[in-house]
Amino acid sequence: MNIAADRLPEQLVRGLAPLYVVTGDEPLAAQEAGDAIRAAARAAGHTERTVHVVQGKFNWQGLFASGDTLSLFAERRLAEIRIPSGKPGVDGAKALEAYAGKLPADTLTLVSLPELDWKTRQSRWFAALAQAGVVVEAKTVERAALPGWIERRLAKQGLTAERDALAFLADQVEGNLLAAQQEIDKLALLLPPGKVTRADVERAVVDVSRLEADALADALYAGDAARFARILTDLRDSGEAVPAILWQAASAVQTLVRLKLAVSRGDSLAVLLRALWGRDKQRAPQIERALHRLDLARIERALALAARADRQAKGLDRLGDPWDTLLELGRTLAAPTKTGIAHGH
Numbered sequence: 001m002n003i004a005a006d007r008l009p010e011q012l013v014r015g016l017a018p019l020y021v022v023t024g025d026e027p028l029a030a031q032e033a034g035d036a037i038r039a040a041a042r043a044a045g046h047t048e049r050t051v052h053v054v055q056g057k058f059n060w061q062g063l064f065a066s067g068d069t070l071s072l073f074a075e076r077r078l079a080e081i082r083i084p085s086g087k088p089g090v091d092g093a094k095a096l097e098a099y100a101g102k103l104p105a106d107t108l109t110l111v112s113l114p115e116l117d118w119k120t121r122q123s124r125w126f127a128a129l130a131q132a133g134v135v136v137e138a139k140t141v142e143r144a145a146l147p148g149w150i151e152r153r154l155a156k157q158g159l160t161a162e163r164d165a166l167a168f169l170a171d172q173v174e175g176n177l178l179a180a181q182q183e184i185d186k187l188a189l190l191l192p193p194g195k196v197t198r199a200d201v202e203r204a205v206v207d208v209s210r211l212e213a214d215a216l217a218d219a220l221y222a223g224d225a226a227r228f229a230r231i232l233t234d235l236r237d238s239g240e241a242v243p244a245i246l247w248q249a250a251s252a253v254q255t256l257v258r259l260k261l262a263v264s265r266g267d268s269l270a271v272l273l274r275a276l277w278g279r280d281k282q283r284a285p286q287i288e289r290a291l292h293r294l295d296l297a298r299i300e301r302a303l304a305l306a307a308r309a310d311r312q313a314k315g316l317d318r319l320g321d322p323w324d325t326l327l328e329l330g331r332t333l334a335a336p337t338k339t340g341i342a343h344g345h
Helices: 005-014 027-043 060-068 089-101 124-132 143-156 163-173 177-190 198-205 210-222 225-237 242-264 269-274 284-293 296-313 322-332
Strands: 002-004 019-023 048-053 077-082 107-113 134-137 159-161 194-196
Touching (some): 005 027, 019 027, 027 107, 027 177, 060 089, 089 124, 143 159, 143 163, 143 177, 163 177, 163 198, 177 198, 210 322, 225 242, 242 269, 242 284, 242 296, 242 322, 269 284
Parallel strands (some): 002 134, 019 134, 048 077, 077 107
């Protein structure tokens, strides 16, 4: 069975297949499909997880060995097979065909592949995988369908956009779904639930504090707490509203969280960095250094502070001041004063 990535939730509700193949060149669609399958597997009791990343001289026999032996403490397992190149080789092709022909008991298998050419799709190993389970196509959303895609995502945030607002936003992101989702997250942060006009979108996309806000993100990625504090103070004193500033800080932290989690799952950092959009694409070297410097726990603490600042700005949390919370966020991501790099994922 072949389904588009946006139809996957419906399929998962109907019942888990024993095997899923996620293939395509759209990073957000592939990431969300994989996350949805993992979440459904956990909910169904697949509590033990093994990950096999196929690169170099991969031991295909290890794939079968891990499938034959279940932990005493876990009745069900999630087995992930990631083939970043999309080319398993001669031995791998035979192994995958055999694996698909006799899937291990009590195991849900997730195979991750890039976009495949027509010849690879005609191969025996891919046909065997497709026959044994569900192929999820993580493809780019066509320009004509993009406003509808954005509209559905906005609806999940309680927002309803006018037609020309959707068209304007679709033109701005140029088919990049990660960029589109960033703009949707921004609108959800800046606006109350309800209607979204084109003027709202233009104000959000073309931020009046672009230069200083960009510098704010630069300081966060660099871990320069002193510079972050100076910029934040200048923005506050010039009368800027918290939500617009919070968006810039939260967006930087969310980028770090998303990439850190993806790398921990075995995704290629180089590929992820190439998929960045807008100013973040230009900041790729800074972001890469920040990912090496920070562990996931510290980035998640910063994300929790961004959420607290949001609640404070909206009056939902009356303890503390959102500007102080933003300062704490900057300190949380600050570079250590002593030499040392955090490698944890």
